[in-house]
Amino acid sequence: MEKKKAAVVDQSMLLCCKVFISESRNRAALDAIERAARRDPESVIVNKFEDRAYNRVTYTVVSYLVLDCTGNAVCSPLQQTVVAMAEAAYNAISLESHSGTHPRLGVVDDIMFHPLARASLNHAAWLAKAVARDIGTKFQVPSLLYGAAHEEGRMADAIRRELGYFKPNFNESQWAGGLNQESLALKPDEGPDQVDPGKGVVVIGATPWVDSFNIPVITTDLVAVRGIARRVSGRGGGLASVQAVALAHGESVVEVACYLLDPNTVGGPRVQLEVQRLAEEEGLDVSSGYYTVLSQDNIIQRYLRLFPLSATK
Structure with a gap:
């Protein structure tokens, strides 16, 4: 692992992941998600934004990327960390008992990857697809790709419109309970076609900074x-x-x-x-x-403060 750390310092390859989770009122659930994120100290939560009215939390997580001699991505601690956070969320939260004034399609609603420093959008897309495979396979959650992670560059809002994301399902302003559709109107890129109403679906993508x-x-x-x-x-x-x-x-x-x-x-x-x-x-x-998120520069600076080894160049 020491060689991997040295490689990222030399190449300035960092990836950022925003993990949007449909919960902010259940403290035990958030604690479990954050414990999962801390299992690997080489991934750092650099920002957390909670909104109780929306009943939604956003974690911004950053780590390095390791490339092979041809410049292809081979691994990142972010993959294991984000999948561990998703597992903790699925174990602690049920969409069927969730309500809030922010639309959502799943317990883990959106996982958005961005390149930082000298990493590329292709690197972020590689990681998005790897995480989608893990979540679709391990947790049997339909996973739909967007942005650079999708072969046609499909946008996240197009997926959401197709699945009724923008239409409140409880009253004029509230979303409550799980998805109403057992079979999806769109074929998942990973995972089953059937929807577990307690977990919902997840959209996972790679985009330039948003x-x-x-x-x-x-x-x-x-x-x-x-x-x-x-x-x-x-x-x-x-x-x-x-x-x-x-x-x-x-x-x-x-x-x-x-x-x-x-x-x-x-x-x-x-x-x-x-x-x-x-x-x-x-x-x-x-x-x-x-x-609701830090700027790119602030994210990099905070990561370097919280993970000092990256600053030893």
Whole structure:
């Protein structure tokens, strides 16, 4: 393992994984997931974002990548760590008893890989596919690939629309219980066609860096904010590279929750201004938006602080 550590320092090959899990209120479940993540100290949780209203937690985990002499990926501690976190989540959480105001398809809802430093998108795709095989086989969870991990570059939101992700299944603003479909409308890339309602499905992908940015609108008018989210999104003719959805957040706020697919071109401040402009047309007040993940630079810096061996170059 010492040679592997030296290789990553020399080559600056790091991968980042965002693990989105449908739970934030069950402390014992989160503790079990975090214990699983700590089994291998060479993978580091550099950030954790919990949201009780959404009943969702996001872990940002980073580790190194080892390449062979031809530049192909051969292993990363992230693979074992992410699979261990998924196992702990499936053992501690049932989607059938879950509820919240954030859509979800599974207990482990999304696993998103990004290259950092000198790693490439192909390296991230290799790891996404390896994790999908593990989860599909070991836990019998249908796993659907997206981004660079999918042979046609399918987008995660396309999978979600096909599976009814954006349609609340409990009331106008809540998702509760497991998936309603035993057989999937889409064929999984790994794992069975049948859905365990307690586990659901997982989408796993590799993409260039994505920022998550949420903007609170002070209202209970979900319909009005849905219109704002649609108009600000690229799909609705708004800002290119922005995906947006309106989600109830507490008793008096509806958030415009955004994925910024090209944050260097269209970042949080630009989206904030556009949401404020559209909200003013509806007579609504807007609070300052916030990021739910760290920036790439902050993630690398925190990883190097928490895993000092990587800083010995």
